[in-house]
Each structure stands twice: as structure tokens, then as C-alpha cells.
Amino acid sequence: MDTPVILKIFHKGKMKEYFVKPEGEMHTDLGIIKLDELKSKNFGDKISSHLGAEFVIQKPRAPDFFIHAKRSGAPMMPKDIGVIISNTGLCSSDNVLDAGTGSGILAIYLGEIAKKVVTYEVREEFVEIARNNIALTGISSIECRHGDIVEEISKLDEKFDVITLDTISAARVIPYVPDVIFPGGFLATYSPFLEQAKEIREAIGKTDFIEVRTIETMEREISFTDRGTRPATTRVGHTGYITIARY
Ligand SMILES: C[S@@+](CC[C@H](N)C(=O)[O-])C[C@H]1O[C@@H](n2cnc3c(N)ncnc32)[C@H](O)[C@@H]1O
Structure with missing residues (x-):
């Protein structure tokens, strides 16, 4: 995929979400995510940070x-x-x-x-x-x-x-x-x-x-x-x- 995606993770009782383009890196409090890796993923797949936190990949919709x-x-x-x-x-x-x-x-x-x-x-x-x-x-x-x-x-x-x-x-x-x-x-x-x-x-x-x-x-x-x-x-x-x- 080469369009923006939503990354979501449920952590400590709260949903965290990020709207990202599949390029570069993103630093989060749960570790660094190599966003280039999104290019070889599908919606519903997961992407891991360098600390092992797993984020589910969603297709953005109007909301x-x-x-x-x-x-x-x-x-x-x-x-x-x-x-x-x-x-x-x-x-x-x-x-x-x-x-x-x-x-x-x-x-x-x-x-x-x-x-x-x-x-x-x-x-x-x-x-x-x-x-x-x-x-x-x-x-x-x-x-x-x-x-x-x-x-x-x-x-x-x-x-x-x-x-x-x-x-x-x-x-x-x-x-x-x-x-x-x-x-x-x-x-x-x-x-x-x-x-x-x-x-x-x-x-x-x-x-x-x-x-x-x-x-x-x-x-x-x-x-x-x-x-x-x-x-x-x-x-x-x-x-x-x-x-x-x-x-
Ligand atoms: C409340 S906002 C609209 C929000 C939009 N419906 C949305 O969901 O993002 C109102 C907008 O109308 C624009 N506006 C005001 N008078 C206008 C006019 N005469 N023609 C076109 N746009 C106008 C303003 O600049 C402003 O950006």
C-alpha cells in the first residue's frame, strides 16, 4: 500500500491511534516504527515497533x-x-x-x-x-x-x-x-x-x-x-x- 493508513494499538486500557503515510520512521512511546514496511503489508496486518509493540493497520474511512x-x-x-x-x-x-x-x-x-x-x-x-x-x-x-x-x-x-x-x-x-x-x-x-x-x-x-x-x-x-x-x-x-x- 502507498496511501495513508491508520495504526492502532490498545495499551494500558486506552486506544492509541496514528494517521501515517507509508514512508520514513515514526517515534512513539511504544518504540520506533519503520513506516516503509507498510508498503508490503495489507489492511488488517500488524506492524511492530522496535520494542515489539504491535499495531494493527486499518484503511482510513471518513470518520x-x-x-x-x-x-x-x-x-x-x-x-x-x-x-x-x-x-x-x-x-x-x-x-x-x-x-x-x-x-x-x-x-x-x-x-x-x-x-x-x-x-x-x-x-x-x-x-x-x-x-x-x-x-x-x-x-x-x-x-x-x-x-x-x-x-x-x-x-x-x-x-x-x-x-x-x-x-x-x-x-x-x-x-x-x-x-x-x-x-x-x-x-x-x-x-x-x-x-x-x-x-x-x-x-x-x-x-x-x-x-x-x-x-x-x-x-x-x-x-x-x-x-x-x-x-x-x-x-x-x-x-x-x-x-x-x-x-
Ligand atoms: C464552518 S466552515 C465549513 C466546514 C465544513 N463543512 C467541514 O465539514 O469541514 C465554513 C466555511 O465557509 C467558508 N465560507 C464563508 N463564506 C463563504 C462564501 N461566501 N463562499 C464560500 N465559502 C465561504 C469559510 O471560509 C469556512 O471555511
Whole structure:
């Protein structure tokens, strides 16, 4: 293999993991790993450090990129991405328009499923980070374009099945969405604040969307200990409001 991999080891009651390219050496507290040796290994095999610690080799998937990809800002959380995928019914024949790209995490999840994802990011330095992250996934159907979606959307001559907007500019983009969305297609927006969600609802209200709803998802991990079983006392707090509208 010559693509990045995940190395995992369960040590002293904790999972340690590393996202590495198969080149050079990596120094860990469990010894030095010769990463070149990965080239002759398969996923599921183990690689040993010079101290004999054995790390299992895994193929990175979208949740691994959420954890290990370089971040330009806060990426969308998997729990919210799941809601977008399930409520839009995203499928392998879909063309998707996404903005802003940010670190590219939502685009990567969407790109794992859809036929094509076109994603816009206004900040050039973020475009570079996102393009690098996307390149590491090996997904070839995601096109990361540099541009302001508010200006670019009216220049598009393509149409999309699903449009995702995770940008402060979403309400200003919505008036142009009917020109680039297929009938029956879905728009999904993400807003950290209710005020933004309200602006989005108002913008949607001025267009011909047929259905619209705004939701928030809560995630509670369950903790299993000798003392008992209950929701974990540390948890993911508020993330954002998702508005889903169908054209
Ligand atoms: C919260 S981040 C998106 C995170 C992304 N969904 C992810 O999962 O990694 C919002 C991004 O939108 C970008 N942005 C803001 N306004 C924009 C616009 N008008 N056009 C394109 N990108 C924009 C910002 O630069 C920022 O990178």
C-alpha cells in the first residue's frame, strides 16, 4: 500500500491511534516504527515497533479523516452529517453542490456516497488545506473550487440533486438555489445560531420550496463501568441547527 493508513494499538486500557503515510520512521512511546514496511503489508496486518509493540493497520474511512485531517476551522460533526445524509437520501447517482468547504470533512463524507461533489471555499488558504485532505482520501469525484458561493452560484450552468450550505452566507445564497437544483432535490443548511437558522427560513420562505423543517440532533454516549451504566458525564454539547428543504 502507498496511501495513508491508520495504526492502532490498545495499551494500558486506552486506544492509541496514528494517521501515517507509508514512508520514513515514526517515534512513539511504544518504540520506533519503520513506516516503509507498510508498503508490503495489507489492511488488517500488524506492524511492530522496535520494542515489539504491535499495531494493527486499518484503511482510513471518513470518520478517521474527521479526527486526523488538517483543520482550517470547525468541521461538521459526524452526527450532523448523518442527519443530512439520511434526510436528503443522498445516493450514488447524485450531483452535490457544497459550500463552504472548510476542512472538507462534509465534502469527504458526501463524496464517499455521491456521484460528484462540487464544493466552494472563499478563502484560498482553506482551499489548499481542503484539497490536500481530499487528496489523502483518494476520492476523485470531489472538485474543490476557490470562490465566493454568493457570486459563483448565479454563474453555474450545472444542476444538483442535493445542495449543502455550511456558511454564514447561506441566506444570501438561497434565492439562487432554485436555478441550480433539480425538482425534488434537497437543500440542507447548517447554522450554529438560531438567528441564522431564522434568516435561512425567511429566505426559503421567499422561494418555491415545498417542504422545510429545522432540526437539532443530540448525541449521548453511554458509559459502561463497574459502578454502573449511564450516559457519559462528558458529552458533545450544542453544534448547530440543520434546515432541510425540498424543492
Ligand atoms: C464552518 S466552515 C465549513 C466546514 C465544513 N463543512 C467541514 O465539514 O469541514 C465554513 C466555511 O465557509 C467558508 N465560507 C464563508 N463564506 C463563504 C462564501 N461566501 N463562499 C464560500 N465559502 C465561504 C469559510 O471560509 C469556512 O471555511
